[in-house]
Amino acid sequence: MLVDGEPRLACITLAASMQGRRIETIESLATQGRLSALQRAFHERLGTQCGFCTPGMIMAAEALLRREPRPTEAQIREALSGNLCRCTGYVKIIESVLAAAEARR
Numbered sequence: 428m429l430v431d432g433e434p435r436l437a438c439i440t441l442a443a444s445m446q447g448r449r450i451e452t453i454e455s456l457a458t459q460g461r462l463s464a465l466q467r468a469f470h471e472r473l474g475t476q477c478g479f480c481t482p483g484m485i486m487a488a489e490a491l492l493r494r495e496p497r498p499t500e501a502q503i504r505e506a507l508s509g510n511l512c513r514c515t516g517y518v519k520i521i522e523s524v525l526a527a528a529e530a531r532r
């Protein structure tokens with residue numbers, strides 16, 4: 428999730444400490460039922476495998492793309508380094524973020 432625009436691990440964040448903060452989750456990225464460019468890129472580029480890690484990956488990538496609209500692969504890897512994927516690896520995830528960055532230009 429994003430707290431005041433910064434990525435944060437929801438699983439270790441105490442809800443009571445979030446009063447008055449702006450919380451964004453994966454659900455907040457879609458607009459009127461339409462996937463965001465980043466969500467669409469994960470779908471189209473197969474960045475989602477089982478989907479377990481996908482919300483965290485997308486929210487971490489969203490924070491990155493807001494501060495760095497044209498990230499390098501190294502910047503993407505660094506931004507996503509706190510999120511683990513246990514499926515087929517990170518290649519499709521990185522490609523998805525790069526595709527989203529291209530689509531948002």
Ligand code: FES
Nearest residue numbers: 477480512513514
């Ligand atoms: Fe399965 Fe990442 S898509 S853990």
